[in-house]
Amino acid sequence: MASQRRKRGENLIIRYLILGAWALFCLMPVLWFLSIGLRPRVEIITPQPIYWPTFSLDAWHMIWEDWPMAKYLRNSILAIFGSVLIDLVLGIPAAYSLARYQYRGRDDIAFYILSTRMMAPAIVAIPIFFLFRNAGLLDTIWALMLIYAAINLSFVTWIIRSYMLDIPKELEDAARTDGASDLRILWEIIIPAILPGIITASVIAMIFAINEFLFTLLIASTPNAYTMSVALANFTGGSDGVIYNAIALVAFLAFVPVFLVVVAIQKHLSRGLTMGAVKGG
Amino acid sequence: MARIELNGIQKRWGEVWGVRDVNIDIADEEFLVLLGPSGCGKTTTMRMIAGLEEPTEGDIVMDGETMNDIDPRDRDVAMVFQGYALYPNMTIYENIRFPLRMRGVPRAEHDAHVRRAAGLVEMADYLDRKPSALSGGQRQRAALARAIVRQPQVFLMDEPLSNLDAKLRQAMRVQIKHIQRELKITTVYVTHDQIEAMTLADRIVIMQSGLIQQIGTPDEIYNDPANTFVANFIGSPPMNLIEGEVSGGVFTAPGVKVPGMPAHVSGKVTLGVRPEDCHVTEGDIDLTGEVYGVEPTGDVTYLTLQAGEKLFEIKADRTYRAPLGATENVRFDAERIFLFDGETGERLRRE
Numbered sequence A: 001m002a003s004q005r006r007k008r009g010e011n012l013i014i015r016y017l018i019l020g021a022w023a024l025f026c027l028m029p030v031l032w033f034l035s036i037g038l039r040p041r042v043e044i045i046t047p048q049p050i051y052w053p054t055f056s057l058d059a060w061h062m063i064w065e066d067w068p069m070a071k072y073l074r075n076s077i078l079a080i081f082g083s084v085l086i087d088l089v090l091g092i093p094a095a096y097s098l099a100r101y102q103y104r105g106r107d108d109i110a111f112y113i114l115s116t117r118m119m120a121p122a123i124v125a126i127p128i129f130f131l132f133r134n135a136g137l138l139d140t141i142w143a144l145m146l147i148y149a150a151i152n153l154s155f156v157t158w159i160i161r162s163y164m165l166d167i168p169k170e171l172e173d174a175a176r177t178d179g180a181s182d183l184r185i186l187w188e189i190i191i192p193a194i195l196p197g198i199i200t201a202s203v204i205a206m207i208f209a210i211n212e213f214l215f216t217l218l219i220a221s222t223p224n225a226y227t228m229s230v231a232l233a234n235f236t237g238g239s240d241g242v243i244y245n246a247i248a249l250v251a252f253l254a255f256v257p258v259f260l261v262v263v264a265i266q267k268h269l270s271r272g273l274t275m276g277a278v279k280g281g
Numbered sequence B: 001m002a003r004i005e006l007n008g009i010q011k012r013w014g015e016v017w018g019v020r021d022v023n024i025d026i027a028d029e030e031f032l033v034l035l036g037p038s039g040c041g042k043t044t045t046m047r048m049i050a051g052l053e054e055p056t057e058g059d060i061v062m063d064g065e066t067m068n069d070i071d072p073r074d075r076d077v078a079m080v081f082q083g084y085a086l087y088p089n090m091t092i093y094e095n096i097r098f099p100l101r102m103r104g105v106p107r108a109e110h111d112a113h114v115r116r117a118a119g120l121v122e123m124a125d126y127l128d129r130k131p132s133a134l135s136g137g138q139r140q141r142a143a144l145a146r147a148i149v150r151q152p153q154v155f156l157m158d159e160p161l162s163n164l165d166a167k168l169r170q171a172m173r174v175q176i177k178h179i180q181r182e183l184k185i186t187t188v189y190v191t192h193d194q195i196e197a198m199t200l201a202d203r204i205v206i207m208q209s210g211l212i213q214q215i216g217t218p219d220e221i222y223n224d225p226a227n228t229f230v231a232n233f234i235g236s237p238p239m240n241l242i243e244g245e246v247s248g249g250v251f252t253a254p255g256v257k258v259p260g261m262p263a264h265v266s267g268k269v270t271l272g273v274r275p276e277d278c279h280v281t282e283g284d285i286d287l288t289g290e291v292y293g294v295e296p297t298g299d300v301t302y303l304t305l306q307a308g309e310k311l312f313e314i315k316a317d318r319t320y321r322a323p324l325g326a327t328e329n330v331r332f333d334a335e336r337i338f339l340f341d342g343e344t345g346e347r348l349r350r351e
């Protein structure tokens, strides 16, 4: 008995060691980024190996004082949250319709919606540029909001739909005989029941939006609409050369909120991802 | 206060039949039970009354008004679903209150209604729980409370007890009947359990393959079955159905010889006799067979006899015992013998 118990304990320790090593391996680039971001610029570009790194907040001061980083951050947050909001407002009713109503061409429509994810974004870059120029929305966060929303809408709809398909039909029938209208059923029964799916879809949409670069660069031409991801590119050119420690720090700052959100909801997230993957049809 | 007429109801999905031809006239305050094997169209019939399905043919009339195009929420019915269908994100209190909110009952009255309904099904202590924190029996009662919280015109219950264990089922059965009598609300109740049907119903509708086989009170269904399907479906153990031949007023089958058949009956006939109408005897003999099994249950002993290929069930005295293989003679109650057409299974009545 005793030896068996010890063996089990050893197994557990080995398991933790392996998982710990794997986590460290995955996080290495992030830690490395942080370490670069918190050191003086000269130390980063020196060819000599450094055994005792110097701690410095140079980059930290620089990004806030010499650059309108607060503005970029604000633009990112507004554009991203705005786009997710648009996605939910449009995607939830669309998903409900695709999941529950019978009409001709329903499955085709569902597939068309998904198929918008299948083309390379660059194909539509030029039409989109002219579209927004004619609408007078170039260099605004409104344009970014709309573009992020458009990019993410298809899979937000798709994920939410697959969650809705999982809800027993009886639940809606019960609500209907209890006297609820379709909108009431959606609001009071369906949405609470698929909250994990909505959260999952929102977070994935957020991550896509944070990392979006191509269209942001196309739309934004001044700090008026620059976001964190485009701001990163600003540190690579110009008369000062490539400012590695600032890049690293900004990248880290962009990473942290996403990381925290994902950790907080990871239980829902893993379920949502596999569900979306397995079901779909 | 509702009378429901189902006139020539059919329901079809493409080539699939749910209900083929249903005509029922349900009286006000009646407790009507739809009984039949799985897949016979019970749920479909009930969903059409609720308005969740539209009949392909026929009319549903409530109190003289045709309801075919009326939305479920504009019909004054409450339904208990087979899977309970409690709203998972709401507490039991909110679940029971939901119909009141949806039907625009004044807010001030909600609490009293919810507590009264919960009290009727003895769920008052669980109002704060979520459905996931309740046992099957408690969920069932919560679903019942949600149906009775407002006084609808019609109750619809779809196998509400099917997921409960035997003891709880019996207790709930009595409770449901009591509540229905108290509230005096027209009720349609679906089950595949004949005991439930017999104990609850004012009238039973027996269905098979989307067709009604017989409508009648439990007594009528039991004592006057319309065909072999009904005869076999009702009763436990079921009626003995013996396929044989009538000629010269005598019914014969392997091991069976019953005289005194009506003059107009001849040819292939199925004779039916219930286990409790068979008596082990030394005198006049209708059936001779070998003892195949003896099952004492305490208040009655079930005897199974084999004659030819066929097994016969007999309800014997509780003290009855016999060794396997012994030969026994059995007499049938002459007035309790049913005759059915050997081809169609339809009842052949004495003139």
Ligand SMILES: Nc1ncnc2c1ncn2[C@@H]1O[C@H](COP(=O)(O)OP(=O)(O)O)[C@@H](O)[C@H]1O
Pocket: B013, B016, B017, B018, B019, B036, B037, B038, B039, B040, B041, B042, B043, B044, B045
């Ligand atoms: N939505 C549907 N689409 C197609 N066939 C259905 C549908 N609902 C029920 N059926 C079919 O109709 C028949 C009757 O079903 P149902 O009324 O649920 O039977 P019961 O409740 O008596 O077990 C079954 O053969 C079933 O497969």
Ligand SMILES: [Mg+2]
Pocket: B042, B043, B082
């Ligand atoms: Mg059913």
